[in-house]
Amino acid sequence: MARNPVTWLGSPTFPKAAKAALNDTQLRQNLRKATGTIRERRAAAVTEMTDWEQLRVAGEQIKNDVLARLDTLLVELEESVTARGGVVHWARDAEEANLIVLGLCREENANEVVKVKSMATAEIGLNEALEAGGVHAIETDLAELIVQLGNDRPSHILVPAIHRNRSEIREIFQRRMGVEVSDEPADLAEAARVYLREKFLTTKVAISGANFAVADTGSIVVLESEGNGRMCLTLPETLITVMGIEKLVPTWQDLEVFLQLLPRSSTAERMNPYTSVWTGVTPGDGPQKFHLVLIDNGRTATLRDSVGRQALRCIRCSACLNVCPVYERTGGQSYGSVYPGPIGAILTPQLVGDMHDPQAASLPYASSLCGACFEVCPVRIDIPSVLTHLRAEAVEAKGRTAESVAMAAAAWIFAEASRYEKAQKAGSLARFLAKDGRITSLPWPGSKWTSSRDVPAPPAESFRAWWRKNRG
């Protein structure tokens, strides 16, 4: 089986990648500012909703229902889309999906396509596959465009160029668009408008993702801000939508929950500027050819895991990234995948499906388990629980290591109070290493701690020794 492109080939493990990223002071500054801004705004957007918790619960339950009835709902979606003049395709993995899309582009004789930002197509490496097949994909979302023009990689689900600040973006635009532009966000947005306008008006094929697909009506929903989505979904003759099989909702009514949860969680707005809904083909309005490509690419394997499958509830809002103290410091590229942050740490290894892969296996450890992600998740994915669940899988895959031997020894000691007490007494001797009540240097692996923190000198007498003496 071909390698799943959800992780980038050759990416180092998380701790190694993070170490390099932490030294990038510009990155640290950009992320601190951006995540700080959005955190506050999200909190305000959510606080004004008195029924937020009820919406979260409904969102969780609707998505659980989708996962429980995924086969019948997908067939229902296929029927509704087909009845309205659309064509539905199925792809087991990235390679198959890319071949389908490339084939469709060739049918239309397109050597250039416009794209709406889509995580599904980023996950399967569609742009690269199209390029290899002679089709150039133009990203039209501002942040995607910044990444594409900068020959860069994405670092955030919603704002892939979050790691770039205005002056860096200005530099990329001047270099690649050949224009003079200031570093004012409004001017940069204007530059993108001018750069892409002609493409929107003339390109015949567009490729999009989908935020939601409504099984009983066949309606596809895309939320966006800039209008690039509307351009792609409206003006070309052919529209190809690529979506993960879990992006369903059963009924039109269910959207009332997600259209409230998603904008407030992701951009901290009451509603995003534009939401487009279309159902198959509408004569006289918009693309007259519509293809829907449903991709598995590791999702059905994830579905088998009773704890891990909740990651498939994700609606890609990125609230968990914005509140994550690890993400804020390491940035998204350290995760080596289009899905960074807390959701990436649980979704990516499951989509890869191989805990023997050291990079994938390092991701569930990229968290202090502080729980901020679970608190903000609009569909109540218990990310910390899935993290510890996947850590157990990683441990099992690794087999015997120095760590597993130490852990087994610790478990043996803790199993009996008498052993534990002996170990305490032996450990207490470390107080002779201390100066002024602190230990500043320990041998490995303790050195990982003492590289930046002191250890208090162990007391001469443990609490239990005191208790035995005074109360026992």
Place this chain on the structure above:
Amino acid sequence: MRVKVALFATCLTDTFFPSTARAVVRLLERLGCSVEFPLDQTCCGQMHFNTGYREQAKPLARKYTDVFQGYDYVVAPSGSCAGMVREIHPTLGTAPPRTFELAEFLVDVLGVTDVGAWFPHRVTYHPTCHSLRMLGVGDKPLALLRAVKGLDLVELPDSTHCCGFGGTFAVKNAETSTAMLADKMRCVLDTGAEVLSAGDNSCLMHIGGGLSRLRAGVRPVHLAEILASTEEDPWRATP
């Protein structure tokens, strides 16, 4: 009737911070509880569980239930360990006895916020992640601190942000952990407090270890030790 309480000291506090456990005993007895310390207790298994050694955590969870079975209340000076027991032990196939973090126990069970403490120092408080998000302890520790005579409580900026400890995270991702610690220390130092308090000695050991390395002159003191301190028998640094 006197409330019978079993103290779960936690392995970290028992071994490294006995003064905290002694303070819990003093405080609870002052408030009319009778306190027992079952000597068979060891560790709740959190390190094993959180690092991916779920199977090895199971016997420790069973042991916990065996040791504390029959007590009306178990009280731990740790939000993290109490959270492990309450939220995780049931997923490991055990039904643990009712276990509380200290501040919850004082406010919810004993119904007190003014515990008659005296602590004439400038203090800032770090709400630890597990007490905040696993247990939902909320403002209870702050309510307790506000009632302490002589105590000057200063608000910690970005208080709800993780300090970067995270158990084995602190060594497995030492650099990231340190970056988080640096920001937490900056916030602590910005308050001008002389004492940093929290309900978990693990996080205090982490932040305190960083402050100690910098010779910052801020002392980490567990919430229990502040609440145990009185005019007659004031808190003093113990070796």
Place this chain on the structure above:
Amino acid sequence: MASAREEILARIRNAKVPAAQPVVRGYHREGPGGVELFAERVADYRAVVHVVSNVPEALTSLRGKRIVAPAGVPEEWLIEGVTWLREPLSIEELDQADGVLTGCAVAIADTGTIVLDGGEAQGRRALTLLPDYHVCVVRADQIAASVPEALQRLEPTRPLTFISGPSATSDIELSRVEGVHGPRTLEVLVVDQQ
């Protein structure tokens, strides 16, 4: 070899996901609603809002000379002094128009959103996308209080566009700036007869 479709469906069935609990819809279906709240929320997006009682009168302050008017726009809106562009219109003609005047299908007070469904006085989607200036007339009775109420009033199989303010982006340092590819100016005329 099984088709991708059959194989994916078989994998899903093999995952044996247990049936889910019934969905509890404990959230609000209604809200205070009303013209005032709607106008306030639209204005929050930095759109231009006027509460008016007479549309033709209000339209005298239209910016631009060449304005698109979709089929079904009431005759009295087509005031003099403006060149009204009527369908069929090419992409180029739309791109060069000064603006577009439409009605809407539904509006949402809670979120300050207008929804177009391609029906009466709205036209196909390109009409409200290419001109840089969109004037939308909303009748008070078209304003739903909440998102759930609005979705109930809509026909899902029509091509729908939910519009909340002018086009915008938060892609640069996560701070919002208005005006990217969609209309940079959105003007909403709320018709309140009272």
